[in-house]
Amino acid sequence: MLLHVEDLNIEFHDHIVPETVVYDFDLDMDEGEIVGLVGESGSGKSMSALAIAGLLSRHDAKKRGSIIFMGEDILNCPRETLRGLQGDEISMIFQEPMTSLNPVKKIGWQVEEAMRIHTDKTPEERKKRALEVLRSVELNDPERVYNSYPHQLSGGMRQRVMIAAAMVNTPKLLIADEPTTALDVTVQAEVVKLLKRINREENTAILFISHDLSLIRQLCKRVLVMKGGYVVESGDVEKIFVNPEKDYTKRLIDSIPKVILDRD
Template structure:
């Protein structure tokens, strides 16, 4: 479904170009959940933004191709790319308060993709928005529809972002550190919600995180990045039981250990 080949990206906002992604190869099958892990600055977000067509202006693709169901995303027209964004590819960001419009009611924001990609009437959009909010496990969607982002908790705002992302039933959902700003209990709820969406709509999910514990619970396969290079790829079982690279072993070793419970047992509970 998704195929990234030989993708290299540079930043051009400094005195000399800075390579931030180096000949990355990545593939995803329909309905698959793949984890993209690594420390800050490893290239995870650049990969996500490149696939979603959201690279910042100072980022330049030096080589490679990105294909979604055979369509070349790097050579689409602006209109073609716009038709894919939110419709075929959707993205959940780390901090919803920076993505949600503070002066726009929740319902209108959830409906935005429908407004761009369909000819549905206002009542039809509202009906779809309420269903998406239910899918995102938001309580009392009829009430929330008329509220503003500041009236919601952090976990509820993230669910609003998820509702907005899934309302058009995209084939690929990119989740860029979607649980980082949330407490542990809400993190677990968001992971279960993403699992439910994956099963219900067969949505493929690219889950970007530095939290290997969450990646282990959600993903079937993992790609490990370090300083823009892909250092290792494998199934959850392969990566956690027998990592091949020192960097991957260091990432696994950095997972917090609960007192009295061996790390290896925690990783495979």
């Protein structure tokens, strides 16, 4: 088992009355598995993902339960241990490719960062690997992208760069928090295809978060449906699509726009 999350509760204490955003979240993931996490905004899916990635370190956020990743207790291990995993075994990509890259640093520097932190590679080896990973995320002319700044690239290209930077150390788990929401529909499909290929070739497990069930259906076998901080339904994507147990899931499925083609 790669990841085991049990009874995860997340509470925020930034107001007078504490506010719970995630209740009793459970999740098991095996190596190389793709799991979808679907729900509306505010359903707690991003918070759960941030907690798993060890990025929910705001001191007003209280986390209970356990997150065990590769035998390490993410919630209670020393920060050193956590940092050793971040960018090496767990990577994360975010919703906004326009703002997720540092605007004043070259792409090459940012893609190489996780290697500088976690490996002893020489600058030449790092550059070679960076170009290789930029090529593998289907960016034309990786040499030019390597020497560019983020503002010189389109949104789709930046998200590919984010994926490249996340995959540079071939992590065991990639958390993708709505990676396609800010992109055009055609680019969305390409990014989903790319994630699928990465999963197949590198055997990286992917936790794919989206509010779009149709994307989840293209990519994942298993899905968790969240609403109001609770996981309301989980299981095989196709089963849930065909036979949703909960009314909420049914409404989510109905909200997918359908192209009606029958003309008789």
